[in-house]
Amino acid sequence: MKVAIYTLGCKVNQYETQAMEQELRRRGHQVVAFEEAADVYVVNSCSVTAVSDRKSRQMLYRVRREHPQAVLALCGCYSQTHPEDVEKLDVDLIAGTGDRSGFLDLLEQAAAERRHIVALDRSFDHRTFEVLPAGGLESRTRCLLKVEDGCVNFCSYCIIPYARGPVRSLPLDKAAEQAAGLKAAGYREIVLTGIEISSWGQDLKDGKSLIDLLETVAAAAPGVRLRLGSLEPRTVTEDFCRRAAALPDLCPQFHLSLQSGCDETLRRMNRKYDTARYLQSVELLNRFFDRPAVTTDLITGFPEETEAEFEQTLAFIRACGFARMHIFPYSIRPGTPAAKMRQVPKSVKEERAHRAAAVAAELRKNYLEGCVGATYPVLFEQPKEDWFFGHAPNYAEVLVKGTDLHNEIRPVTITSTDGEFLYGTIKE
The missing domain is CATH 3.80.30.20 (tm_1862 like domain)
Incomplete structure (x- = not known):
């Protein structure tokens, strides 16, 4: 089946989404972009603020409106903290923040049987760390x-x-x-x-x-x-x-x-x-x-x-x-x-x-x-207009003239800044 996942919130949610995508591929499913047609849509939700809750609901409403026949699933912090609110929504599978592998089992079950499943747990009962596969997209630096x-x-x-x-x-x-x-x-x-x-x-x-x-x-x-x-x-x-x-x-x-x-x-x-x-x-x-x-x-x-x-x-x-x-x-x-x-x-x-x-x-x-004049080893990530973009060890954003630098670490002497980016030249 084709599965699309939309992620809100922190880096932990991003990590867990990447892990679920890897496991879905391992199980033989196809992971597609959220804007594409899919059999199953998953919203990995955030609840750090009331605004985060609203964004999660808005995404669920949008998917149900645009893809009425698809299986719609919700996991993450919003469902864990507001189970009564979530169960009022038109969602096929509702789960919380634990057991991502078990969640995917239920996702397959919901898709196969086309039935409503609620599988919330008690967060304070979580006692062991769930080891998930690290990494994600191999093209990332x-x-x-x-x-x-x-x-x-x-x-x-x-x-x-x-x-x-x-x-x-x-x-x-x-x-x-x-x-x-x-x-x-x-x-x-x-x-x-x-x-x-x-x-x-x-x-x-x-x-x-x-x-x-x-x-x-x-x-x-x-x-x-x-x-x-x-x-x-x-x-x-x-x-x-x-x-x-x-x-x-x-x-x-x-x-x-x-x-x-x-x-x-x-x-x-x-x-x-x-x-x-x-x-x-x-x-x-x-x-x-x-x-x-x-x-x-x-x-x-x-x-x-x-x-x-x-x-x-x-x-x-x-x-x-x-x-x-x-x-x-x-x-x-x-x-x-x-x-x-x-x-x-x-x-x-x-x-x-x-x-x-x-x-x-x-x-x-x-x-x-204070960085101008210094030389940093910059990890380059992607082109940005006429420049190539990367991060110095101090996480300052660096732009240089160059091509084909993806995933390379090169020494860069910083020549100027505009208060947002550092600009430099690669030191040969």
Whole structure:
């Protein structure tokens, strides 16, 4: 049968979609683009915000309208967190966030028998890590390696722990095996991803932590660039930095989730660090790495945030000197403690997001200007108009004049920047 999958949300969802596509092909099915005619359409949903829920529903409505005879299936976080809402939709198969192989068994069953199947599970019963095939499309230069699932931080604005359940970790031997396979398949960069990768190893109870995983993957795939997904700031200790800096293929780009630069706001968010501890992490990274790119996320207009608290945040992000920031006005996530707090008006949330974005653009420009004159090994990915596009180890986007550079790593001397891209010439 022909199967098309539409993916919303995070890199974990992207990874799980790629794994399902591989397994479908192994079973003899044909995977087609979502815009094409198919026998089965799957929506791998997200529920991080109410907007994400709406996007999932809109896609389901669209498929049912455009392909009324096709089998329609839903999996992912939205179905896990809102089962009552989902069961009201005209969907043939409803499943949650666990057991992707079992989901495909049910998908085949739904297609063969043309009957309605509901197979939701209890996310808090998830206790083992489901090992899925890594990789994806062989033409890609960079691949994802899912090493962790679940989260127990319970930030006051986030529903994901309820969708994904407790922490489960990919064992070291399986991580090494998959990393070696990705190297053999020709990938030049592996991105370690998960719901909360800083929690890797908590469930294994053998004293190992994320840095042990990183060293294991590096040893299994020498010469392949390694990049870390989002980190909890407390992961960054002196021991972590010393050992990480000794890995020659680790990309010096670290995404430290911030959310707010005000201690009172962080407390309401139920974050597990304060600004002093966060700044310590930034300073450690700058001490052990040469101009690392420290990137982050920021929520503006969190419930009860005052103008004075927001001003503290602006001052703090300037002190950190981020290379790049993702900025979001707070979005109410029903079912979370923050949804019951006193809300900031929408206009204020958006105005603060614009002000924070202006500071972020200034910081990014400063960081990129500091790259001019340096030479970086750039992993090239695809042509972009009259240029060829790639990423430096610090994840800066680099453009050079050239052709046929796909999946090559070449030294590039940076000659200029426009505040968004770096421009350079290949060093012969």
